[in-house]
Amino acid sequence: MNAEPSPPIGFSCGLDATLRIIAGKWKPLIVYFLAQAPSRYGELRRAVRGVSDKMLIQHLKELEADGIVSRTDHKEVPPRVDYTLTPLGLSLAEALTPLCAWGADNMAEVARVFAERATWNNGSG
Amino acid sequence: MNAEPSPPIGFSCGLDATLRIIAGKWKPLIVYFLAQAPSRYGELRRAVRGVSDKMLIQHLKELEADGIVSRTDHKEVPPRVDYTLTPLGLSLAEALTPLCAWGADNMAEVARVFAERATWNNGSG
């Protein structure tokens, strides 16, 4: 093999630990959005544009198991479920803020890079 | 489908843009490590524990195409190649700092959560 067998819970640094929590395409977005607004399932799904029901539910469950989000089922009909951040989740969302700022600050740059990258992919016509 | 067709380059927020860049299991680690030390290929591979040659090279190329890292081939023998952050990459690394701090601060919590999660998986039935 060409990589050291990594220990199950050993983190190389704090960032490594954080990544275990936010690994998943939509998790950072879910956490960050929840920090800005109280959110029902449907609201969340509209906010995190592009996510499917399957992934949203799956990530929500994992985030809940990880102590980042808290689920409240109001047991009404029609169904109403609220997702909110735990204190731990809130602190994580705050740590995410600089990334949001970075993206906003360099959005033009990022968009340009991805526009170029798109030209490679459909170069076939 | 069950999700709105998301526009190719439309970002819902700055975080969304950032995620396009650091999407990839090892990218944040690569960027963050590069911010701390000048790094040859081999050093990087040892630093980002668990990554395979295949993924490291692949992510490095993408990061280079995205203007985050810069590759310098010294054309020596034995081969020596250095990877460094561009100014853009450096600013990204700085935005990653709070996540590293969060992980360090909550490492015990994260480790505990993952230890519990491990018990589900090998509950042997």
Place this chain on the structure above:
DNA sequence: CGGGATCCATTCTGATACTG
């Protein structure tokens, strides 16, 4: 040392259809 190509298995993600 640094980099590359391939095969194969596992995991993650996504699209569709369905339920209460």
Place this chain on the structure above:
DNA sequence: CAGTATCAGAATGGATCCCG
């Protein structure tokens, strides 16, 4: 409205062999 089941496809990663 909220959540679930199932299948298809892409990404990830291990192992292995190759090059300068």
